[in-house]
Amino acid sequence: MNQPSSPASSADPPAGSGIISAHHGVAVEVRFDNGARCLVRVKRRSGHVVGDAVRVVGEVLERLPRRTELRRRDALGGIHLVAANLDVLGIVVSPAPQPPAGFVDQAIVAARAADLAPFLVINKCDLALADPYVAALRAAYAGSVPVFPLSAASGAGLEALRAFFACGHRGAFVGTTGVGKSSLLNALCPEIDLQVGELNEYSGKGRNTTTLSTLHTLHDGGELIDTPGFQDFGLVEISAPELALHYPGFEQIPPGSCRFRNCRHRSEPGCAVRDLASTGQFPADRYATYLEILDAVEVVEAQNRYRGKKG
Ligand SMILES: Nc1nc2c(ncn2[C@@H]2O[C@H](COP(=O)(O)OP(=O)(O)O)[C@@H](O)[C@H]2O)c(=O)[nH]1
Ligand SMILES: [Mg+2]
Structure with missing residues (x-):
């Protein structure tokens, strides 16, 4: 199989590794590592998306593992x-x-x-x-x-x-x-x-x-x-543990400060976040916003559990 040396117009489909740079529903454009591009047909629900790293082998796209x-x-x-x-x-x-x-x-x-x-x-x-x-x-x-x-x-x-x-x-x-x-x-x-x-x-x-x-x-x-x-x-909706782990501002609080590893920072005993907020070492308004979002996330989680049980 030829290594790609010219843009998408050449008769032989180029082979090699590249990245999906456009998705047209029934075809994707692959941008090869050397800059050449070619269109490859895909099934409508092939699961390929822009950003996918692929190897083109003949007419077939082989998807490499995704980082994100x-x-x-x-x-x-x-x-x-x-x-x-x-x-x-x-x-x-x-x-x-x-x-x-x-x-x-x-x-x-x-x-x-x-x-x-x-x-x-x-x-x-x-x-x-x-x-x-x-x-x-x-x-x-x-x-x-x-x-x-x-x-x-x-x-x-x-x-x-x-x-x-x-x-x-x-x-x-x-x-x-x-x-x-x-x-x-x-x-x-x-x-x-x-x-x-x-x-x-x-x-x-x-x-x-x-x-x-x-x-x-x-x-x-x-x-x-x-x-x-x-x-x-x-x-996509976030989960309560993701919120507790990734809420902006919580990076400043050293990991392991709370007594419980899965602390939701609300009413758990030994919660470092609540203590810091109550003494002004963590901004009270940012903590209040966290609690509001946590309430909303927990309502959705409860609804999903309820639906799951019914279904
Ligand atoms: N004053 C001002 N208006 C802007 C700016 N950027 C976009 N707009 C206006 O905001 C409106 C929405 O812009 P658009 O790019 O369509 O927003 P989108 O819905 O987020 O894609 C349009 O009327 C733009 O002209 C900016 O930097 N300053
Ligand atoms: Mg827009």
């Missing part, structure tokens, strides 16, 4: 694999519209639970009301994740984010509708040419029955995955 998997939950509760082998997940927020309470915390926990390093992008910093919003988010999260205040519209602050990706990170963005994710992707990678302010995939009837996911190489280095419709969907 990013999943989302759709409006009906179905879980879908979105991308493989990402390193970082950008959580995008803006001063207007602001995400719902607890959104950033839960996204950070979901990313960490999937072994992705989360970072926070605060878009629309050109708006007059941005400064206090940035200050509050920095106070809450700067000790836990990288924070990038920027404006996709004016370009201010984009360089720092480009430099972050240039370290060799492969990532994707999540965030609620209207915070400027499409604008940000366009600003970082103009060839994507996304529609800004478009209806989201879910409510936009008749559009894009085949979701097309693509992997883009940024000019300064690093890669971005764009999966239309994904960004506005929910990440």
Whole structure:
């Protein structure tokens, strides 16, 4: 079998190892290690996703083990694999519209639970009301994740984010509708040419029955995955143990501080987190937010248990 030496047009399908750089439903584009690309037919539910490392042998794709998997939950509760082998997940927020309470915390926990390093992008910093919003988010999260205040519209602050990706990170963005994710992707990678302010995939009837996911190489280095419709969907639900382990701010508390290893940091005896919060050594508002999210997560867990018993 020929080693790939020319782009996808050659008659012989190239062979070798590479990465899935686009998914068209019935075919995937493989980008080989030497930069050549080719289309390979796949079954509609082949399970391949953008970011998968593959070996092409003839017409057959052999998938290599994944380092990470990013999943989302759709409006009906179905879980879908979105991308493989990402390193970082950008959580995008803006001063207007602001995400719902607890959104950033839960996204950070979901990313960490999937072994992705989360970072926070605060878009629309050109708006007059941005400064206090940035200050509050920095106070809450700067000790836990990288924070990038920027404006996709004016370009201010984009360089720092480009430099972050240039370290060799492969990532994707999540965030609620209207915070400027499409604008940000366009600003970082103009060839994507996304529609800004478009209806989201879910409510936009008749559009894009085949979701097309693509992997883009940024000019300064690093890669971005764009999966239309994904960004506005929910990440998979987090479990109470994941929340207790990954809640932003808890990194400061040395492991093993609580009496019980599986401490949920609520009413367990010998809970170091509760003690630190009650003496002001851990911010009381951050602890209160944790408890609110824990309540909500436990309600969902109880509902799922109930459904499981019935079913
Ligand atoms: N003022 C300001 N508006 C922005 C910025 N980025 C995006 N927008 C606007 O915010 C709206 C939503 O942007 P869009 O990229 O579609 O958000 P998405 O739903 O997260 O993909 C559009 O009207 C954009 O023009 C920014 O940096 N500053
Ligand atoms: Mg969008």
